[in-house]
Amino acid sequence: MNPTDTSDPNYFHRVVDCQWACPAHTNVPEYIRLIAQGRYTDAYMSNRESNVFPGILGRTCDRPCEPACRRTRIDGAPVAICRLKRVASDLRGDIADRLPVIPASKTGRRVVCIGAGPASLTVANDLMPLGYEVVILEQHDQAGGLMRTNIPAFRLPAEVMDEEIATIVDMGVDLRLNTPVSSLRSLLAQDFDAVFIGTGAPRGKDLDIPGRHESDRIHIGIDWLESVAFGHTDSIGERVLIIGVGNTAMDCCRSSLRLGGTGIKVMARRPREFFKASSWELEDAEEEGVEIIVNHAPTRFVIENGTLVGMEFQTLEWDEQARHSTVASTVVIPCDDVILAIGQENAFPWIERDLGLEVGDWDMPVVDPVTFQSSLPGVFFGGDSAMGPKNIIWAVEHGHQAAISIHNHCEGIPVSVRPPQGSNLVSQKMGLTEWSYHNDYNPSARQRMQHVELTRRFQSIGTEVEVGFSAEQTAREVQRCLNCDIQTVFQAPLCIECDACIDICPVQCLTITENGDEADLRTRLSAPAKNLDQALYVSAALPQTGRVMVKDEDLCVHCGLCAERCPTAAWDMQKFELLIPLAVSTPVPVPT
Amino acid sequence: MPSIVKPSVTHPGLERNALGLSIRDYEGGMSTLCAGCGHDSVTAAITHALWESDTPPHMIAKLSGIGCSAKTAAYFARGAHGFNGCHGRMPPIATGASAANRDLLCIGISGDGDSLSIGLGHLAHLVRRNVRMVYVIENNGVYGLTKGQFSASADVGSTTKRGEANHLQPIDPIFLGLSVGATFLARGFSGDKRQLVPIFRAAMAHRGLSIIDVISPCVTFNDHEGSTKSYLFTRQHDVQMTVTDFVPPAEEISATIPSEGVVSIPMHDGATLRFRTVPDGYDPTNRMAVMEHLMSARGRGEIVTGLLYIDEQSSGLHELGNTTEAPLTQVPYEELCPGSAALAGVGFR
Numbered sequence: 036m037n038p039t040d041t042s043d044p045n046y047f048h049r050v051v052d053c054q055w056a057c058p059a060h061t062n063v064p065e066y067i068r069l070i071a072q073g074r075y076t077d078a079y080m081s082n083r084e085s086n087v088f089p090g091i092l093g094r095t096c097d098r099p100c101e102p103a104c105r106r107t108r109i110d111g112a113p114v115a116i117c118r119l120k121r122v123a124s125d126l127r128g129d130i131a132d133r134l135p136v137i138p139a140s141k142t143g144r145r146v147v148c149i150g151a152g153p154a155s156l157t158v159a160n161d162l163m164p165l166g167y168e169v170v171i172l173e174q175h176d177q178a179g180g181l182m183r184t185n186i187p188a189f190r191l192p193a194e195v196m197d198e199e200i201a202t203i204v205d206m207g208v209d210l211r212l213n214t215p216v217s218s219l220r221s222l223l224a225q226d227f228d229a230v231f232i233g234t235g236a237p238r239g240k241d242l243d244i245p246g247r248h249e250s251d252r253i254h255i256g257i258d259w260l261e262s263v264a265f266g267h268t269d270s271i272g273e274r275v276l277i278i279g280v281g282n283t284a285m286d287c288c289r290s291s292l293r294l295g296g297t298g299i300k301v302m303a304r305r306p307r308e309f310f311k312a313s314s315w316e317l318e319d320a321e322e323e324g325v326e327i328i329v330n331h332a333p334t335r336f337v338i339e340n341g342t343l344v345g346m347e348f349q350t351l352e353w354d355e356q357a358r359h360s361t362v363a364s365t366v367v368i369p370c371d372d373v374i375l376a377i378g379q380e381n382a383f384p385w386i387e388r389d390l391g392l393e394v395g396d397w398d399m400p401v402v403d404p405v406t407f408q409s410s411l412p413g414v415f416f417g418g419d420s421a422m423g424p425k426n427i428i429w430a431v432e433h434g435h436q437a438a439i440s441i442h443n444h445c446e447g448i449p450v451s452v453r454p455p456q457g458s459n460l461v462s463q464k465m466g467l468t469e470w471s472y473h474n475d476y477n478p479s480a481r482q483r484m485q486h487v488e489l490t491r492r493f494q495s496i497g498t499e500v501e502v503g504f505s506a507e508q509t510a511r512e513v514q515r516c517l518n519c520d521i522q523t524v525f526q527a528p529l530c531i532e533c534d535a536c537i538d539i540c541p542v543q544c545l546t547i548t549e550n551g552d553e554a555d556l557r558t559r560l561s562a563p564a565k566n567l568d569q570a571l572y573v574s575a576a577l578p579q580t581g582r583v584m585v586k587d588e589d590l591c592v593h594c595g596l597c598a599e600r601c602p603t604a605a606w607d608m609q610k611f612e613l614l615i616p617l618a619v620s621t622p623v624p625v626p627t
Numbered sequence: 628m629p630s631i632v633k634p635s636v637t638h639p640g641l642e643r644n645a646l647g648l649s650i651r652d653y654e655g656g657m658s659t660l661c662a663g664c665g666h667d668s669v670t671a672a673i674t675h676a677l678w679e680s681d682t683p684p685h686m687i688a689k690l691s692g693i694g695c696s697a698k699t700a701a702y703f704a705r706g707a708h709g710f711n712g713c714h715g716r717m718p719p720i721a722t723g724a725s726a727a728n729r730d731l732l733c734i735g736i737s738g739d740g741d742s743l744s745i746g747l748g749h750l751a752h753l754v755r756r757n758v759r760m761v762y763v764i765e766n767n768g769v770y771g772l773t774k775g776q777f778s779a780s781a782d783v784g785s786t787t788k789r790g791e792a793n794h795l796q797p798i799d800p801i802f803l804g805l806s807v808g809a810t811f812l813a814r815g816f817s818g819d820k821r822q823l824v825p826i827f828r829a830a831m832a833h834r835g836l837s838i839i840d841v842i843s844p845c846v847t848f849n850d851h852e853g854s855t856k857s858y859l860f861t862r863q864h865d866v867q868m869t870v871t872d873f874v875p876p877a878e879e880i881s882a883t884i885p886s887e888g889v890v891s892i893p894m895h896d897g898a899t900l901r902f903r904t905v906p907d908g909y910d911p912t913n914r915m916a917v918m919e920h921l922m923s924a925r926g927r928g929e930i931v932t933g934l935l936y937i938d939e940q941s942s943g944l945h946e947l948g949n950t951t952e953a954p955l956t957q958v959p960y961e962e963l964c965p966g967s968a969a970l971a972g973v974g975f976r
């Protein structure tokens with residue numbers, strides 16, 4: 036193999052599994068260390084830089100970082116990254132003096148964002164410090180988008196959301212509530228330099244089977260959650276069937292329990308391994324007594340004398356991959372209400388089709404996945420409206436990228452010109468055998484989140500279920516992080532091939548061997564490198580024998596012993612910092 | 628001192644040996660040697676060989692004297708017995724341990740100072756008695772522990788860090804062994820475990836004393852230009868005289884190995900030593916021929932490595948002394964101590 040090019044920020048970035056997996060590339064290990072040091076406000080601000088809503092996300096994030104976390108490969112359970120984020124948010128101090136200064140005199144650039152969800156709020160957050168005037172038009176009387184209307188208060192308390200939204204709005208955003216946009220044409224006619232469309236995926240999928248329109252006790256999940264959130268709905272029948280088993284279904288079933296439901300069943304077509312809902316959401320729902328029934332496909336609503344009395348299902352038998360099913364029998368399950376939670380769709384009835392804005396398959400606007408610009412220059416999309424329903428952290432990342440594009444657009448720079456990522460590497464050596472970070476491996480098991488006891492939970496829909504980590508739990512959980520950003524950095528010319536690093540490595544990451552192609556090398560290492568998603572770090576030829584140093588990045592616990600036992604400091608532990616370009620922080624380069 | 632001990636975390640796919648133990652179970656305390664010391668690599672090779680050979684840790688006795696090398700007995704097989712004696716005095720203690728319990732795998736760890744300077748006399752007699760043990764000399768040409776004075780293995784012309792040359796003739800433990808009847812002689816290099824591990828395994832299977840002289844650079848006091856025991860110098864002058872596979876008893880000797888040029892030597896426990904490469908006319912069982920080869924190699928300035936000489940026929944301490952089959956701990960008290968009447972009889976005979 037050729038020597039690994041570590042000057043490419045992507046190389047060491049990939050080693051930080053969580054950061055690499057995070058759509059906004061939050062610097063997870065750095066903020067976990069800050070929490071370990073009790074520097075909660077610093078930890079919060081480090082989060083806020085990339086993910087904007089640490090308090091909200093510390094409770095609700097889809098956390099793609101956790102399945103990616105290296106710790107899973109070491110002891111089977113990831114670091115509780117998301118819940119540590121909440122610790123930073125809960126314990127932080129005042130941040131007013133740490134927020135960017137908003138210029139008093141504006142540049143004259145005006146940007147309008149449609150919808151006050153996380154995507155639009157991020158655009159405002161990124162552009163306000165640059166002297167933009169940002170107008171947000173929102174149809175509802177509160178900002179927050181689906182975070183406000185759909186995520187139930189027992190998962191996300193309103194105060195947490197209010198505070199983080201206010202931080203942005205108070206930068207001087209012109210937030211206009213109760214202002215639905217009914218025509219893009221009329222908006223384009225107004226005096227805006229750019230339009231950002233962050234209207235989400237507002238339509239819940241319907242299930243057009245017999246009986247669907249014969250009862251008012253059949254609800255569309257996201258509409259029903261919205262009317263619960265706004266207090267229009269405050270009760271439900273005792274027996275509720277939820278159709279679908281995604282995360283929306285989990286919120287519907289748990290909300291039902293808080294509005295009077297007692298026998299709640301979530302009806303799934305497929306076996307459990309194929310569910311869309313996150314495992315933790317399923318666990319939380321089952322802990323509350325929700326029954327999850329697999330292999331049932333709905334066929335009709337059973338209506339008697341104009342009243343919904345039940346629903347008919349076919350029971351299915353699936354092949355192994357759950358691709359093909361055969362019908363085994365038909366059953367009717369009695370119920371008082373049915374909530375449909377089978378997916379969301381985009382809908383843009385207010386976008387005129389003759390504006391030159393190209394619309395592709397499934398009635399989705401054609402949006403560039405890098406710049407987020409539509410086919411109409413100056414019109415941008417982001418969040419669920421851009422690529423279909425995803426989650427908050429993706430909406431934030433889209434917002435960051437769209438803000439960069441909007442800034443380019445306003446400065447007359449092609450939106451395709453993207454500011455590059457940078458990186459810093461700084462040695463963490465403090466003495467012969469002393470490091471600036473806690474390098475020992477801590478064998479603690481992942482801490483379990485404590486929940487409010489069941490009896491108290493159902494008294495009010497606003498009672499937050501998760502109580503947050505205790506001080507002791509936090510102290511343990513932070514030490515589970517393997518500091519993957521503290522990179523092992525190797526300098527071949529210094530190596531004398533004494534084998535000290537190879538012998539000391541607790542997880543057999545290192546090998547000195549004859550070079551070869553990757554597939555061959557992977558079989559010739561101290562331990563076979565079977566995880567193809569993880570890179571091999573290959574050195575230049577070593578001075579004494581011409582062999583190469585190979586590190587399998589897969590299982591390194593960043594204990595620093597290789598560097599400590601190296602007599603020539605050929606290995607060093609260096610902190611990798613990814614420099615993430617944002618509209619706020621990075622001057623947009625002028626194209627050459 | 629390292630900032631932490633080697634963490635308990637292991638590679639999830641760690642292999643287990645026949646006893647269900649992983650290689651980590653054959654490790655010992657955290658090394659306090661200088662970073663990069665050759666001795667740590669020798670420790671790693673011994674650890675590997677012990678794991679591979681499925682040796683129960685409680686059946687190992689580690690013995691050593693004084694020196695950085697001697698310290699390393701603490702850095703492997705934490706479940707084993709151990710005795711750390713006076714400088715140069717490990718051989719008599721090992722002789723005693725082996726005499727008392729013939730079932731133990733005795734592993735002696737020594738240095739060039741410990742064995743060839745202060746302990747030379749004891750070593751020679753250990754060889755003569757052919758005590759069944761693995762005797763490792765971690766040879767760095769200096770007294771590492773006392774800050775780098777020349778030892779008895781320093782070559783003529785090799786210099787100290789400050790540039791003074793050694794003028795005294797070196798003692799080569801292989802020649803010494805050949806001259807006093809050693810039955811297993813090998814030389815390795817701490818930087819080449821591929822060669823070292825099979826040699827250790829063969830040594831563990833040998834029925835008598837096996838001496839393994841391992842060039843093991845002292846990175847702090849003897850790894851400079853001008854040293855003949857540095858990593859670089861050793862690599863530049865290393866000539867692998869023989870390449871040996873150790874084939875354990877359970878494994879079939881593969882019929883596909885070409886017999887030409889391959890010398891196979893059966894060991895007493897059913898294992899086989901297969902010399903894959905040997906120079907023309909080299910017979911590792913012929914003391915005279917080996918001596919000649921080594922003499923001429925020395926003339927060429929080569930550092931000859933490999934399993935150099937083996938004699939599986941000669942009797943060891945126990946056969947020579949006609950000792951009891953069982954370890955003394957298993958011999959009933961009445962037999963161990965026949966009583967004063969019997970002893971009185973012996974005295975007056």
Ligand SMILES: Cc1cc2nc3c(=O)[nH]c(=O)nc-3n(C[C@H](O)[C@H](O)[C@H](O)COP(=O)(O)OP(=O)(O)OC[C@H]3O[C@@H](n4cnc5c(N)ncnc54)[C@H](O)[C@@H]3O)c2cc1C
Pocket residue numbers: 095096097149150151152153154155172173174175178179180181182185186214215216217233234235236237257260282283286385417418419420424425426427428430
């Ligand atoms: C039940 C449910 C639970 C969820 N739970 C989670 C979770 O736990 N974690 C997670 O990360 N994600 C979750 N999501 C997904 C997440 O909420 C969305 O992906 C995210 O909010 C999308 O953000 P956005 O800014 O693109 O749009 P949205 O949040 O949908 O905001 C769009 C806003 O635009 C407004 N709007 C729409 N059309 C117009 C118009 N024409 N004029 C004016 N205003 C308009 C809407 O009123 C809304 O306020 C959940 C989604 C649902 C449905």
Ligand SMILES: Cc1ncc(C[n+]2csc(CCOP(=O)(O)OP(=O)(O)O)c2C)c(N)n1
Pocket residue numbers: 693694695696697714737738739740741742745765767769770771772773778845
């Ligand atoms: C009786 C006695 N004499 C001298 C010493 C001092 N001393 C300690 S270690 C050592 C030499 C060790 O050299 P070597 O065996 O080569 O071990 P190394 O440290 O090089 O591995 C000496 C002379 C001692 N400890 N005891």
Ligand code: SF4
Pocket residue numbers: 051052053054063064103104105106114116515516517518519520
């Ligand atoms: S161990 Fe820490 S740094 Fe490594 S992936 Fe997990 S959270 Fe990220």
Ligand code: SF4
Pocket residue numbers: 523539540541542543544545586590591592593594595596597598
């Ligand atoms: S830091 Fe070095 S010694 Fe520690 S696990 Fe990683 S490669 Fe191995």
Ligand code: SF4
Pocket residue numbers: 659660661663664665666695696767771772844845846847848
């Ligand atoms: S002084 Fe030399 S022999 Fe002793 S530990 Fe240091 S490098 Fe090894």
Ligand SMILES: [Mg+2]
Pocket residue numbers: 694738739740765766767768769770771778
């Ligand atoms: Mg020495």
